Amino acid sequence: MRTVLLFLSILFTLTGCVSPDRSKAVVVIDAGHGGHDSGAISGEKLEKNLVLSIAKKVRKALRRNGHPVYLTRSGDSFLKLGQRTRIADRKEAMIFLSIHANASPNPKxxxxxxxxxxxxxxxxxxxxxQRIAERENAAVLMGTDELSKDVIIDSVLNGPKIVESHKLAIDIQREMLKRMKGEYHDVKDGGVRPGPFYVLVGASRPSILVEVGYLSNTKERQRLFESDYQNAIAKGIASGIGRYLDNRKKEIDI
Ligand SMILES: [Zn+2]
Structure with a gap:
């Protein structure tokens, strides 16, 4: 066993894999939109403000668990595609998480x-x-031609991070729902889904995007702007990240 562990530790050193130790697992949180890009607007509430508030609560919950955490934006500023994921490379983040809110395409x-x-x-x-990705991609892709879009998305689709991102998405969705349903029984589980979100393209690490709820739904919009509801989302995300890292550690220990 000791030889195996020694071998694994050399292997991880050589391949540059980061230890899944929570205290060393850097997380970058991206609050979607910002500046002139408000994201979804409903009932005079703006997606960009909501997701920044939730991102800060996620940062707090993760720091409490010992993670070093960085936000792509901490104020109302617009970031170009690339700026959001570049910070994850600079900080050698282990996980990249983008936070957004949804809106119905049809008022009915x-x-x-x-x-x-x-x-x-x-x-x-x-x-x-596709529809949700199109809406989220609109501002970040301004000025990018179709060919470049295909090149950037194809460059990562076969990468090993897709499988890890899927696992991370499952753990976060499960923990979020568990935490939220504890206090709000009727929260709907929209599931884990694949989607062509460009903000995730440049991230060379497990990366996911959370749509925390629908601003276009009156009841959900009211809840989304309540501090308790935001805290339930934030704690759920933090515990999902913890679960993902624990599972990964178990895979290494086997
Ligand atoms: Zn968005």
């Missing part, structure tokens, strides 16, 4: 659509995933 469905969804980067034929 405003009160029908609600719930939490977690996405990992993958081309998807699912019309709903």
């Amino acid at each position: 469905k405003n009160e029908l659509l609600s719930g939490v969804e977690t996405y990992y980067l993958q081309k998807s034929r699912d019309a709903r995933s």
